[in-house]
Amino acid sequence: MDRGSLLEEMYRVVYEGEVHRAAAVAERALEAGLDPLECLDLGFMKALQQVGVEFGTGEKFLPELVAAAEAVQRALQVLEPRLAALRSRRQALGRVVLGTVEGDIHEIGKRIVGSLLGAAGFEVVDLGVDVPAGTFLERARELQADILGLSALLTTTMERQREVIARVRQAGLPVRVMVGGAPVTASWAEEIGADGYAEDATAAVELARRLVGVERCG
Amino acid sequence: MADRLPPRRPVRRLRPGLSLEILSPDAVRAVHQAALEVMARTGVRFPSARALAILADAGCRVDFERQIACIPPDVAMKAISCAPRRFVLGARDPADNLELDGEHCYLSTDGCGIEVYELAGGERRRSTRDDVYRSALVADYLDAIAFYWGPTVSAQDTPAATRPLHELEAAFLGTSKHVQPETIISAPIARYCVEMALAEVGSLEELRRRPIFSVMQCALDPLGQDGGSLEAALVAAEHGIPTGFMPMPMSCATAPATLAGNLVVTTVDALAPLVLVQLAYPGAPVFFAAAPTVMDLRTGGYTGGSPEDYLLGGAFNQICRFYGLPLSMGAMATGAKLPDWQAALDNTLSTLMPVLTGTAMLTGAGMLNGSKIFSYQQLIMDAEIYSVVAKVAEGIRVDAETLATEVIHEVGVGGNYLSHPHTLRWLREIWRPTVVDRSPYDAWEKAGRRGAYEAATDLAAKILAEHRPREVDPGVRREWKRILAAAARELEGTP
Structure with missing residues (x-):
């Protein structure tokens, strides 16, 4: 396959959300000697941006956006070692550490936010569910996170968001904290001293961009 | 309005005469077979050592590491056959007892929100324990509301560790009707709730005959349960407290995009915990509950009202009838932010479909913004919607x-x-509005262009000012105080 059709193929797997084929397509591109950065810019990421544009205009829907983002993640797993070897590290917008707070095992909302943040160019580390405050603290410190994302679905567990934020502040960690989840409101976020709150996944991406100082762009 | 509040009327016991079938009998059997296959092949997560041990003993293949049990069809079917076909949801006032008999339908409030619109002025604020009491008080008065579900809102001014107990107490004080919380999600909390109910009814035997509360447990779709909830359900079953299992899979997110696939996940996530409870306590009163829905394709959020919900709700009713189990169907719960056209559209259709397909319980009235904000006006207007649907x-x-x-x-x-005697004999069968406006145009204009919302505001204010529920005996209140203090010591670590 020539360079043109390979790039087309990369574009297609992301645009169509063919998650399970993305890694194989990335491998094929590398075998054919394509530059990994080029694969991203002209293939995978280009398609993701297009899906994002079409999501904005209402032609694509959230599951399609998540599938496209996951396809890019799979491709990145193949491309990133090669990028590192070439010392051409991808410039991430920032590093986000995400998790659902202790006592709460709800996953799906946080997963969607993670996918979209990844798609938007953030590096995302998902700590999973039922994460104790101490773990958030340790991992945020260790990973030098720019943003810490705390999810909670229950009115009884959202109290834990307050605890994590208090400990982050006490430790003086230079990390911005965003909170989300069904019972969470803007006034709650303000009360517990969070740096931001978003009601859905796309708003969370906007918020994260604001928190790292990237203004909205096309 | 200077008129006095009319006296409280008995609970409305609706016995639908119309019926509607969404699925053919073959389609019902196909969903059932698919659910059995998924339970046996894929299995279900039960994150509770006690639950896994019970399932393993009964012959389920259990992966203790992953906390997943595969339930063979014969184990599932035998367990289902142990569940009683009819039982009573008891009430503090036995006149408010509800017979779940496969023929009647009862409406409850909705829950469990986090905010309240102030009755006067409409300001939105965080909910407190007093809101639980006051919403229960209004529910107690309205004949369309047969039991109090929720709590409508979370008592966020009480300690998180014992909050469900404060909410149960506030609900009991506000209404003599049956109370069905969805917040009893650990064994210790369940035990304290049993103690509280016991203080009121007097004996364990009487509590079995007249369980004044029941519990509703939410599943962790797809194919998962919550450990604390399972253990709370086992405590409830041990004491004859009815337990419902409530999946709410969202197509595209926690269930397949296709509605039939959603029904399979809904059926598995309702059946699996029911099987567990029947294995542990054969004959314990259990019911299905469900609020299957589809994801909002733009935001990923809960839709709270879409044509798919109406189909799913109706279809799942048929599946429950196939099993001979009562269903509590999540209805109303509009996504609208205000009691507006959208709220009326959503809540009318989401009530009509389950009622016509034979649901036993319907939760619930009074919430906006996808069950997040309680509104007194919405509660009263939802009661009116129900009365139309019931008729x-x-x-x-x-x-x-x-x-x-x-x-x-x-x-x-x-x-x-x-003036014919036949007319006089039958006229009271004709539906009459409580808040729907039918006044002549001029009268409406003279009265200040007031519609249903304003009428509901007045009625709610009058109920709150004038209606008093059946009192709880002072001795029982002292006992509840003691129980709450004991729970605080154990669960909050207070001295």
Whole structure:
């Protein structure tokens, strides 16, 4: 396959959300000697941006956006070692550490936010569910996170968001904290001293961009 | 309005005469078979050592590491056959007891929100324990509301560790109707709740006969349960407290995009915990509950009202009837932020479909913004929607008396029926509005262009000011205080 059709193929797997084929397509591109950065810019990421544009205009829907983002993640797993070897590290917008707070095992909302943040160019580390405050603290410190994302679905567990934020502040960690989840409101976020709150996944991406100082762009 | 509040009427016990079938009998069997296959092959996560041990003993293949049990069809079917086909949801006032008999339908409030619209002025604020009490008080008065579900809102001014107990107490104080919380999600909390109910009814035997509360446990779709909830359900079952299992899979997110696939996940996530409870306590009263829905394709959020919900709700009712189990269907819960056109559209259709497909319980009235904000006006207007739906569902009685050929003959050609004894005998069967506005235009204008919302505001204010629920005995209140203090010591670590 020539360079043109390979790039087309990369574009297609992301645009169509063919998650399970993305890694194989990335491998094929590398075998054919394509530059990994080029694969991203002209293939995978280009398609993701297009899906994002079409999501904005209402032609694509959230599951399609998540599938496209996951396809890019799979491709990145193949491309990133090669990028590192070439010392051409991808410039991430920032590093986000995400998790659902202790006592709460709800996953799906946080997963969607993670996918979209990844798609938007953030590096995302998902700590999973039922994460104790101490773990958030340790991992945020260790990973030098720019943003810490705390999810909670229950009115009884959202109290834990307050605890994590208090400990982050006490430790003086230079990390911005965003909170989300069904019972969470803007006034709650303000009360517990969070740096931001978003009601859905796309708003969370906007918020994260604001928190790292990237203004909205096309 | 200077008029006095009319007296509280008995709970409305709706017995629908109309029925609607969404699925053919073959389709119902196909969903059932698919659910059995998924339970046996893929399995279900039960994150509770006690639950896994019970399932393993009964012959389920259990992966203790992953906390997943595969339930063979024969184990599932035997367990289902142990579940009682009819039982009572008891009430503090036995006159408010509800018979779940496969024929009647009862509406409850909705929950569990986090905010309240102030009755006067409409300001939105965080919910407190007093809101639980006050919403229960209004529910106690309204005849359309047969039991109090939720709590409508979370008592966020009480300690998180014992909050469900404060909420249960506030609900009991506010209404003598049955209370069905969805917040009893650990074994210790369940035990304290049993203790509280026991203090009120007097003996364990009486509690079995008249369980004044029941519990509703949410599943972790797809194919998962919550450990604390399972253990709370086992405590409930041990004491004859009815337990419902409530999946709410969202197509595209926690269930397949296709509605049939959603029904399979819904069925598995309702059946699996029910099987567990029947294995542990055969014959314990259990019911299904469900609020299957589809994801909002733009935001990923809960839709709270879409045509798919109406189909799913109706179809799942048929599946429950196939199993002979009562269903509590999540209805209303509009996504609208205000009691507006959208709220009326969503709540009317989401009530009509389950009622016509034979649901036993319907949760619930009074919430906006996808069950997040409680509104007194919405509660009253939802009760009115239900009363319209109930009237429709009752259908038309046809017999000699109602055909009234003798009367027609008597009145004759061109006469009128206004004062005929037959009219006087039957006129009270005709639906009458409580808040729906039917006033002549001029009267409406003179009265300040007031619609249903304003009428509901007035009624709620009057209920809150004048209605008092059946009192709880002071001795029982002291006992509840003691129980709450003991729970605080154990669960909050207070001295």
